[in-house]
Amino acid sequence: MVKAVEKKDSVLTGPQQIDRLLRPGCTYFNLNPYELSMLVHPDKNPGDVDRAQKAFDAVNKAYKLFEDEEQVKYCEAIVEEARSQLETKIIEKRKEAKKKGKDLIEEDMPEEYSKQLKKLITKLFADIEIKKKEMEKAEERDRKRQLDEEQKQINAIKKEKEWKQEWDAGRDDRVGNWRSFQGKRKSKLLKPPKLKTEKRNT
Secondary structure, eight states: OHHHHHHHHTTSOHHHHHHHHTSTTHHHHTTOGGGOOGGGOGGGOGGGHHHHHHHHHHHHHHHHHHTOHHHHHHHHHHHHHHHHHHHHHHHHHHHHHHHTTOSOOGGGSHHHHHHHHHHHHHHHHHHHHHHHHHHHHHHHHHHHHHHHHHHHHHHHHHHHHHHHHHHHHTHHHHHHHHHHHHHHHHHHHHSOOOOOOOOOOO
């Protein structure tokens, strides 16, 4: 498959390569490393350096992926899964075609088969990438929630500590106020009450 892509890409100019790599849906098309080519290097596209750099970054990411044996196995597994799904679909389409008295289906043509396979590979790469991003977002939300909880606990401990410090700092004032209040109360208790003189009507 890689050789077929290279052969097809060899006739494209640098700007055409950039257009291909930055076409609508490129985020997911470019997840498939077999679809990329080094012809987009910014040095080979001096008239379109910014776009060439973006396209080259996508290519470079794919080539780095090929240096990792596990990642290569991962990509090959996706391609094989796409083939398997397409074969299942073709079997179903052939059954339907036979019922209608037809011997051939679209996918019997090599170009159509390749087109459908490429479409399915892109979809699988895209689906996996979307799930990966959703998982990353969920993990990020969980991390943020945990950090928020930890911060609430830290704030609660800090408030409690501040309250205790304020309470301890005001102890002398409270004790002084209490003694003063008790002193006034005792002095009132010790003083005999004033007797009211009764006025008698004569």
